[in-house]
Amino acid sequence: MTLARFQMCIDGQWVDALSGKTFHSLNPALGEAWAELPDADEADVERAVQAAQRAFEAPAWRGLSATARGKLLRRLGDLIGARKEELAQLESRDNGKLIRETRGQVGYLPEFFHYTAGLADKLEGGTLPLDKPDMFAYTVHEPIGVVAGIIPWNSPLYLTAIKLAPALAAGNTIVLKPSEHASATILELARLALEAGFPAGVVNVVTGYGPSTGAALTRHPLVRKIAFTGGAATARHVVRSSAENFAKLSLELGGKSPNIIFADADLESAVNGAVAGIYAASGQSCVAGSRLLVQDAVYDEFVARLIERARRIRIGNPQDDASEMGPMATEQQLAIVERMVAQAQSEGATLLMGGRRPALDGNGWYYEPTLLACARHDLTIMQEEVFGPVAAVIRFKDEAEALAMANDSQFGLAAGIWTRDLGRAHRLARDVRSGIIWVNTYRAVSAMAPIGGFKNSGYGRESGIDSVLAYTELKTVWINLSPAPMPDPFVMR
Numbered sequence: 001m002t003l004a005r006f007q008m009c010i011d012g013q014w015v016d017a018l019s020g021k022t023f024h025s026l027n028p029a030l031g032e033a034w035a036e037l038p039d040a041d042e043a044d045v046e047r048a049v050q051a052a053q054r055a056f057e058a059p060a061w062r063g064l065s066a067t068a069r070g071k072l073l074r075r076l077g078d079l080i081g082a083r084k085e086e087l088a089q090l091e092s093r094d095n096g097k098l099i100r101e102t103r104g105q106v107g108y109l110p111e112f113f114h115y116t117a118g119l120a121d122k123l124e125g126g127t128l129p130l131d132k133p134d135m136f137a138y139t140v141h142e143p144i145g146v147v148a149g150i151i152p153w154n155s156p157l158y159l160t161a162i163k164l165a166p167a168l169a170a171g172n173t174i175v176l177k178p179s180e181h182a183s184a185t186i187l188e189l190a191r192l193a194l195e196a197g198f199p200a201g202v203v204n205v206v207t208g209y210g211p212s213t214g215a216a217l218t219r220h221p222l223v224r225k226i227a228f229t230g231g232a233a234t235a236r237h238v239v240r241s242s243a244e245n246f247a248k249l250s251l252e253l254g255g256k257s258p259n260i261i262f263a264d265a266d267l268e269s270a271v272n273g274a275v276a277g278i279y280a281a282s283g284q285s286c287v288a289g290s291r292l293l294v295q296d297a298v299y300d301e302f303v304a305r306l307i308e309r310a311r312r313i314r315i316g317n318p319q320d321d322a323s324e325m326g327p328m329a330t331e332q333q334l335a336i337v338e339r340m341v342a343q344a345q346s347e348g349a350t351l352l353m354g355g356r357r358p359a360l361d362g363n364g365w366y367y368e369p370t371l372l373a374c375a376r377h378d379l380t381i382m383q384e385e386v387f388g389p390v391a392a393v394i395r396f397k398d399e400a401e402a403l404a405m406a407n408d409s410q411f412g413l414a415a416g417i418w419t420r421d422l423g424r425a426h427r428l429a430r431d432v433r434s435g436i437i438w439v440n441t442y443r444a445v446s447a448m449a450p451i452g453g454f455k456n457s458g459y460g461r462e463s464g465i466d467s468v469l470a471y472t473e474l475k476t477v478w479i480n481l482s483p484a485p486m487p488d489p490f491v492m493r
């Protein structure tokens, strides 16, 4: 098969790595290489960051009004809308995500860019009601500088958009480092940014491996903010890199999110919510509802209905419209899933469904929807993220026990609560320590709704009205109104 060839976008130019080195991206549905991309090293990262710094200082970008930046973002949203089918197909091929899901995500991106475009010229500072009558002071939001965006493979376009759009709305420039497993659509996004009219150097993309390309980018002294989405182990490297220059950081990390089903819930909806939470996207979702906490009275019925529904899931080629579950994005991820399911059983969990690769033609990295019953909440499968279609289910007696289990986690990204009791829904929404709470729904996202986690799920929030502020520095300006000469210089004013 002939490989598709991609180049990187640096300073508005399409370039190979200076070393000439390349790597392959694999199609997870086939388990074979489909594209060749530049393997950027330190020298390429240097070029990209320098270009971003020059663009940050140049009048072509710095001199644009916030309204003009918003218009560029709006145009970028329109261009994405015009090319949405192509982008959806490309992402599905590159990371094995279902075409129906990539269509949904890409289809929403124009809305996301339009929403953020509207925020660009609403970054108002304030005048300060000072306690000093001869002084006037005000605050201004200014861009930070060069931003590094580090993107994982599971939803590359969406997770890039929620960094890129606010960073540009605020007037920053950016160097993106997509995952080596899913770079193609991010390069296309950079092409559309140039077409939309963003000046050269404002949006750059370097492709390559995390420990080389990613590390070189995050430790670069000109990078003033790092927006990272990925796993905790990588995040620790990134935090250490940021310490060199005290770059600002946002970390969107993993989760072990509880989906809590009470006996009074609409069970059909709860079963669908459980499927949406853990089997959609083959469980490769940061907000996966991977812990199912089910009240005693409905436990048996819920589990039976979940198994019945999950057994009907159509596993197959992600580019087929009829498929409901595609492959794992990487062979390593499949191996991790297999190892964790085996470990769960060795620790005492009971396999109720799945636990193996489905019998399908070809070499794709597929895994069956899997359910493990746990008698104890301290099993590894209840505590560690799998990032695959594996749910661990456990019973609880009452609300207090459900809450204790929900919060017994190093993570705090999301939680689902299924109940018809309004008071209980609000109590748990208040008491569960997670950044996102879904009541009688799961995996809902919106440009207007912040995403981010408590505890080891990271810090900072993306999306929503404040997301642009996270890409600004706040400056305070003091004006002396007094005509009198400056008083005693040795006393603080």
Ligand code: NAP
Residues within 6 Å of the ligand: 150, 151, 152, 153, 154, 155, 159, 177, 178, 179, 180, 181, 208, 209, 210, 211, 212, 213, 214, 215, 216, 218, 229, 230, 231, 232, 233, 234, 235, 237, 238, 252, 253, 254, 255, 285, 286, 287, 385, 387, 413, 451, 452, 453
């Ligand atoms: P990952 O291995 O941590 O990789 C994330 C990104 O970091 C990739 O671009 C990776 O590049 C890069 N990277 C790796 N080592 C690096 C280093 N030393 N310095 C700088 N960058 C480096 O995560 P993943 O496996 O791609 O994604 C899965 C994780 O992301 C899960 O834990 C999931 O929960 C989390 N996630 C969180 C959210 C959220 O919004 N909270 C959303 C989606 C995913 P390479 O891939 O090329 O190595």
